[in-house]
Each structure stands twice: as structure tokens, then as C-alpha cells.
Amino acid sequence: MSYQSWVGTKIKTKTFLIRHTKIIFGIIPWVLLIICLSIGTFIALGYFSASKPVSYLPEIHSVDLKPNHKGLKSIALKCSGYTCLVQGDGRIMVKSVEGDTILSNLTYYADYEGIGEKWGLNNMTAKLMNDSIISIAGEGQSGVYVTLAMTVHKDKPKLDISINTLYMGTITVSRESVVASFGVSVSEVYLKNRQVDFGSFSPEYWLQKQGLRFGNGLRSAMIYHTPNVSSLQLDTRKNLLFVNLDYYLDHPFINIPYQKGGGGKWVDLSKAKYIAGDVRKNNFSIYFGGIPKITPRFMLVPNGYLAGYIFTEHADGGSIKTHRAAYFGSEDISDINNATGGFAGHKIPVTKSVFYADPDTAVYSSIRDDPDFPQFLDFLDQLNATGLYDICLHTPENLNSNHEVLEESIKFMKNRFDTKSWIDHGMYSGQINREAIVADGLNSNSAFYSADLWEKYGTCYFWSPAVEMIRNYSLKEKIKKLKLFDVSVNLWKRYLSPDELQKISFYTAFKEMITFYVYNGELNSLKTYKGNSYPTPLAWQHFTRTRDFYSWVTDYEKIYSNLSDRKVNIEKKLLDNLISDWGVFFNHGYFVRNTKDDVLSLQDGKIVINPYFDKILEMMAQMRDKGDLCITTIKDLLDYWILTDKISFDYMPDGTIFVNNANKQSVKGLSLVVMGKTVTVDGETPKLRQEGDNTIFWFDIPANQRVRIQVEQ
Secondary structure, X not given: OOHHHHHHHHHHHHHHHHHHHHHHHHHHHHHHHHHHHHHHHHHHHHHHHHOOOOOOOOOOOHHHHOOOOOOOOOEEEEEOOEEEEEOOOOOEEEEEOOOOEEEEEEEEEEEEOOOEEEEOOEEEEEEEOOOOEEEEEEEOHHHEEEEEEEEEOOOOOEEEEEEEEEEOOOEEEEEEEEEEEEOOOEEEEEOOOOOEEOOOOOOEXXXXXXXXXXXXXOEEEEEEOOOOOOEEEEEOOOOEEEEEEEEHHHOOOEEOOOOOOOOOOOEEOOOEEEOOOOEEEEEEEEEEOOOOOOOOEEOOOOOOOOEEEEEEEOOOOOOHHXXXXXXXXXXXXXXXXXXXXXXXXXXXXXXXXXXXXXXXOOOOOEOOOOOOHHHHHHHHHHHHHOOOOEEEEOOOOOOOOOHHXXXXXXXXXHHHHOOOEEOOOOOOOOOOOOOXXXXXXXXXXXXXXOHHHHHHHOOOEEEEOHHHHHHOOOHHXXXXXXXXXXXXXXXXXXXXXXXXXXXXXXXHHHHHHHXXXXXXXXXXOOOHHHXXXXXXXXXXXXXXXXXXXXXXEOOOEOOOOOOOHHHHHHHHHHHHHHHHOOOEEEEEEOOOOOOOOOOEEEEOOEEEEOHHHHHHHHHHHHHHHOOOEEEEOHHHHHHHHHHHOOEEEEEOOOOOEEEEEOOOOXXXXXXXXXXXXXXXXXXXXXXXEEEOOEEEEEEEEOOOOEEEEEEEO
16 A cells, blocks of 8 residues: 555544544534433332332221121110210111211121122121120131220220131131221321320321320210230221221241352241131220320420430451440440440440351350450440340350350350340341241241240340341342332332421422431431321231341441541431331441441551440430430330330329239339320429420339329310
8 A cells, every 4th residue: 555545544544533523522412412311201200209208007998998797686784974876777886975976887897818808797796695795707818717895984985995806727817907086087197206286297107006086075085005906007087996806017037048058048027927726816905985185195205205216236347356346435445434436335325246156267255255255244244234135145156056056155155144145147048047936937847947945044135137038128129120210219219208298398308318418318207208197016916927036126237437526516416317207217327347347447556446436335325324315225115115014004093093903013204295284193393304395204113003193284
């Protein structure tokens, strides 16, 4: 090729590249614009879709609540304040002393997996048992037999309702409820955070096991504190109360089956599974007519605090150095009395899980096999001696534990630390830690069966990863499949409720969603931002799946990274919101595994508590010392909640309220709240504090005793 030809070819090539480069660079902005517009469109469409009201109640038509029985013998029982009737058409009613309808009907509702829903009972019969009890029986779907007993009291305006459900075959329950239809409107709603709504109501509520009032004066009804049902839900538009006898969203549970090659598959077993011969017993009470105008409510935490916070530590990683740094302030400090910071330095309780054994690798701190065994056990003994720490197992070891190691470890923890709690570890893959409660721990046919040992040594409070797994919709898989609309809808739904999205502008909602996304949501396991209707159980029993054991919730792994003064201030705002919302937060954290999480840091070659994390602990300690934030442990909080289940109230026509303690031990710091200014307990003023229109008061109540409360507005 001649020089001239070569030059010509180069010029043509250069001209071609310049021309096409201009075209490419001219196209890129349009491509980026189209991508941005597409993303913006998906975000906007997701916003509008997520703004649509979501109901957690069955669809209800007027025909659903109509009785379908004829020819029953009418029965009536009169008592103080109301009359209870079973009509000839099957309608169950309560009328005031003046003959006005308060309760217009009670209807049984069931929704079974693979069968569907049904309103009412077949072949219903009613019988007057004596001058105080009416018994009603009927058949549900698939051989379910229901007996309902209504008991009136001559000396107080109280109706006790007990329900026995007998299963003739195997059935999986989505929901079973007694639905109460009221002839008067809602007047007060006692929220799951123990605050009160009145005057302006949300369309729907999930009330945990709290309660509400309908109407006023002689034509009124009140239900409060229902420990022997699954939950209460309220439809304010139709004045319907769902007393859930069993509702799958009240007791989330997953199982991770064995997977030889791993894979992380899991099964949602939240729905209860009953077999032939099983009987479930539920009961609750309703007060009618002339009852006190003020209802005392339990605070979520004892001793007059407004909110609760529980650090739960997963034991991954860690050495004696990192443990001392996180709890005492520095790896150099071996005596708790010399702590300069950290959890122990600020007297911050922790539910602290540990490994008992590590025979193969000795990578993690463990009680039995750690080369620093004497120092680690001494460290734990020092924590335990303070009475602030709930020391428990993170399963016995990092791998599968045989039955011998299981019993040795569970027995040791019981004898040494009076352990009641347990935090699963390593089970997600389906290969290791098969003794976990969500793996084979409840399987009596497995070599890794643990439940017999948990029962033998009193381990009863278990971390449930179910909420994190079920609620936290996996966005990565949807993004990979380019299902961007689904991603957008679920991002909005994850962090904001439809009700909130309707109340605020798109711009404000977008800022809120981004904030919650960055910080994993709020510091409140009641999920205030999800709205009043969103079911948020904190601790529960799931009798058909997890026996008599209790489970407790975490919502996400709390990560501390890139800490700074700005992030400390953000944490303060989140904690302030927790306190103002009267919430409870269960922190799922890793505090000793390394210095990369910003809980710990290196200073002159030594591991110390990160000064910003220590500021957060100091700030929380100040909130505690002020009396606002109860920082506690799983063991102490669940012990308290279980005791309050056996506290009951009697509301007398003269305005007196009796508080009864049916426990065989005293309840310390029982904390109640009323909308009133003056409170006495057995004629004396208890410890109390004012919060707006509310008076929070607390006192000790002895075993098997009752006290008299009087309140003036």
C-alpha cells in the first residue's frame, strides 16, 4: 500500500470514528434519560399501588353476619347492667337495662388452608345450663366442633365467654375468630403501644391483646386485656371486633429443612396445624353498661418507663480482647469495676449469647474449648454477678452438636447463669446447627432433637428469625428478573403504610422511604410507620409448632457502620421517636466479632470501644436514668410479660377498679396508665408521672392478692 493510500485510509477511519462517536455520545443522554424516566415511572407507579388501602381482615358482606339457624329455643339471662339473649334465629345479643341493643350478634368465622372460609356454625344448639350460663354448640368445617359458653355475673356487669374447639381430623388454620357485631359505635381504642385513640379512628386496627370501648353510659361495652386469645382486630367502619382464637400472623414461624449441599431454603409454618383429638381453649370477657369511665392499661415495660430497648447479641466471632473492649471499654481492662465505657461501663443490659464448645477450630470464644477459657469464663461471671445480663447459648457451637454436647452445654448454662433464652446460629444454609429451633430442634425423630433438653433445663425463650425472613421481601431476585414494578411496590410497602402514603406528599414519602432504607427502618418493633392495622407480635407461643416455648421478634440486623457525630444524632432522633411512640425495640446485633462494624475500633494498636458507639450507649444510659427508656433483657422482659398475663381487672359499678394478681409470686414495678390526674392504690398515692393527659403509675402487687384503684379525671 502506498503512503498516500495509507494516509487516506487513516483519514477515512478517523472520520468514521469521529462521526460514530458523535452519534454514540448523542445517543447516550437519550438512553440515560429513558432509563431515568423508566425508573421514575416505576417508582411513581409503585407509590400509587402501595398507597391503596390494605386490609388484614376478611371481606365482609351483610349476609355473612346473619344467623342461619331457625327454631332454636330463645334463652335470656339478666344480670347487673345488661341482658344476654340467644334468639330463636340463632342471633346472640346483649341489651342494656333500658332494652337498647349493645351487642347485635356473635358469629364464628374460620378460614382453613385448602378449604376456604366459612361464617357461622352448622347444626347449632343452645342450652341453659343454670341461672348463669348459656352453652351454644355447633359444627364448623371438616369435623371441627365448637362449644361456646357465656357466663353472666350477678354482682358486676361482666360477660365471660369461653370457646372450646375440638378437631376431628388434621387441619391447617389461617384464622379462627369470634366476630362481635356491635349496635353502638367505637368510642375508645387501646392501641398496641398502650396509647389511646378516641374521636378520630383509623379504619382498621390490630390491637395485640389490648382492647376498646363501644358507646357510652348504660349503652356501652368494654373489652381489655385478653391474654387467652390470639389477638384482637377492629373494623371501625362496621363496628366489628374480631376476637382471633388463632391467627397465623400472630405467631410467625419458619423451618429450615436439611439441605446436603446448602441452599438456604425455608418453609413458612406460621399457620397452626391441628390433628384429630386436639382441643384449643380460649376465653375473654366483655363489660357492659355502668362501668368506670376510665380504663387502666398496662404499659409495655415496668417501673414507669415509656419505652423498652433490648440488645440481643449474636456470638459470632470474638476473642477475649473484643469482649472486653465491647463491655469494659478496652482490651486491656479485665476487671468490670475498672470499666471506662462499653455496655458494662454504662450499665447497659444485654441478652448475650455465647458458644459453649468449639472443638474443631477454636475460632470463636467458647466456654469449654477456648484457649482463653479461664479468662472468658471469668469475664462472663463478672457480667452475671451484676444481675444485668441474660447470658445464653448461641447454639452450643459453630457446627452441629450431638446430644451429649447439647445436654452438657444446656445444663451448664442453667446451673451457672440460670439461662432461659436461646439464640439460633448458623442454621440458614440447612447444613449446620441442626439443633436450632427452626431446624431439627423440635423434631423428635432427628439426632439433633433438642426440645426435651430445653424443657428439662428450663430454656423457654427463643429468638425467631421468622419475621426477618417472611417480611423482608427479597428485592435482589426481582431486580435480576427485571421485575422493577414489584421492586418499587414492595420498597414502598416495606417502609410506609398505605395510610401514611395517603397523608403525605410524594416528595415527603420518597424522602421518608430513602431514610428508612438507609437505616433499615425505625427503632421500634411495633412498626409504627406501618400503621395501626399492621400485625406486629413481639413475643408469642405457637402451640402446634413450638409447643409451650415462647418466641421473640427481631426485624432486621442492626448494623453500625461509618459512625460519626451525624449518625449519633440520627440515632438520638430514632430513640426519641421510640420513646414518644411508647415502643419496644429488639436489637439483633453483633458487638464482638471484629473492628469493621464500628462497634469496636483500633487505637494505638489496641482494640477499644468505638467512641461514637460509646456515645450512643452513654446517650441511652441518660434516657434510662431520666426514667424514659427501659433497657432490659429478653429474660427479664418476658418474665414480666408472662406475669402480667395473670393480672386481671374487675370494674365495679361504683367506679372502683380491682387489680388481681393470680401469680404465685409478686409482680414488681407493675406499670399502668390512665387518662386521669389523680390515682390511688388502696387509698395511697403510688409512684407516678404525668405524660400529657395520661398518668403513668407503678407499684408492687403481692402474690395472690388484689388492690383497689380509684381514678379521678
